[in-house]
Amino acid sequence: MEKEHKNCQSCGMPLARDEQRGGSEKDGSKSKKYCSHCYQNGEFTLPDLTQEQMKERVKQKLVEFGFPRFLTGVFTRNIPKLERWAK
Numbered sequence: 001m002e003k004e005h006k007n008c009q010s011c012g013m014p015l016a017r018d019e020q021r022g023g024s025e026k027d028g029s030k031s032k033k034y035c036s037h038c039y040q041n042g043e044f045t046l047p048d049l050t051q052e053q054m055k056e057r058v059k060q061k062l063v064e065f066g067f068p069r070f071l072t073g074v075f076t077r078n079i080p081k082l083e084r085w086a087k
Helices: 051-064 069-076
Strands: none
C-alpha cells in the first residue's frame, strides 16, 4: 500500500493546506504524495523544473503569503530530501 505523506513530495507544502487536498492521478484518484499545484492527471505540472527552481518558486510563494524572506530558507531547506528530488 502507498504511504500517506503529510507534505507534498515535490514542493513540501502541507497537503492539508492544499485547497484540493492533493493532486490527481491518471484515473482521477487523489495523489497521496503530491499537491494539486505540482501534480495533475498523474503528471507533474512543471516536469522540467529543477530542484533549485522549485526552491525559488516556494520562497516566492511564501513571501507572497507574507512570510519574512529570511524565514523562507528554513521552509525550503528540506526540498532536496523530498521524493521527487531524492533520485
